[in-house]
Amino acid sequence: MSRHLDPRHLISRRRLLGFGLSGGSSLLLGGCALNGFSEKVGEASEPLNQRLEALLQGRGPVPEFRPDQVDPAALLVNSFNGIPRLNPASYRLRVEGLVSRPLQLDLAALAALPQHSVIMRHVCVEGWAAIVAWSGVRLADVLTLAGISPLGGYIEIDSADQYFESWDLA
Amino acid sequence: MPEPPDRPAPIRLAPLWTRAFHTFNLLVLLVMASSGLQIYNANPVFGGRGGATVPESLTLGGWLAGGRDSHFGFMGLYALNLGLWIVLLLVQRRRRLAKGGDLITIKGSGNSGKRRLASHRVVYSLMLVLLAFSLITGLAMFKPAQFWWLSGLFAFGEAFGVSAWQTLRVCHFATIPAIALLLIAHVLLSWRIGGLRLLRSMLA
Secondary structure, X not given: OOOEOOHHXXXXXXXXXXXXXXXXXXXXXXXXXXXXXHHHHHHHHXXXXXXXXHHHOOOOOOOEOOHHHOOHHHOOOOOOOOOOOOOOOOOOEEEOOOXXXXXXXXXHHHHHOOEEEEEEEEEOOOOOEEEEEEEEEOHHHHXXXXXXXXXXXXXXXXXXXXXXXXXXXX | OOOOOOOOOOOEOOOHHHHHHHHHHHHHHHHHHHHHHHHHHHOOOOOOOOOOOOOHHHOOOOOHHHHHHHHHHHHHHHHHHXXXXXXXXXXXXXXXXXXXXXXXXXXXXXXXXHHHHHHHHHHHHHHHHHHHHHHHHHHHHHOOOOOHHHHHHHHHHHHHOOOHHHHHHHHHHHHHHHHHHHXXXXXXXXXXXXXXXXXXXXXX
């Protein structure tokens, strides 16, 4: 391609360049004004990203680690509304929604289910990670017990500190 | 009667795809870096919770989720643009990439012009490698369960008491200052080789 520029136009080009640079720096400096922009970007890219992630999901088990790699100090406690105090006697795990048998499991019922433990890396959305040893009941076992409908696409998890999170069942 | 001064030769524009790649890449890199710094602030790589944060004026998104929206929203465009560019370079402009002889030229050649061109090829190629590295380290952090082998490569820091994850975070973060330095070298070397006219041919 060999387009030639008339030198008379150079000043206006230079001005254009100036506009371009100031535009670029305002993108960098005006971050606060662009928060709505980030949300729009997220909404626009989320469907495509979800498809990509679905392609990657369920390809083999998560990597496990050695017991000596567990680092309890690295696990930060992130509580949404303070750390809730649970009463073991009245604690119930409620499972409801698109299930054939809605459940109210107390601790004894949970303890009666098959117990598993796994050492894996817990990765936080904030960027930090910690290798931790988890043990207890598998979510899949609880959902099978409740008879989850194949029509359900996501599960919503409400925790005792009023935090909530949804997981893709894919 | 004195001759009228020579009018400067008209500037030949760089090919459209070269300019398009540069413009798009620069804008996307600004978004990736500023939204990346927003995520950094949620838990600073250096110091963790309570570590020094990046000034808010350099960040994009306003809070963690906003930063992640932009970072994950633009990562695909960034990867596509860069991948396309590298493929085009390999197929059409392989001469622009560094080769083994360039280092010898930089060390030994008496021709300063040749030395500059060779060092520019090296800087330019390093930029591509570094941008690709930012994508690879990003992917290792984005999907550590699926790309466990990729994330696992960063376990080399464990010999020095640094967890693989921390090594990965530092590597991913380090691409920002590294690309900034290479960008400065790239612009300065372009300046030495083609002056304002070359810059204009890219930006006009």
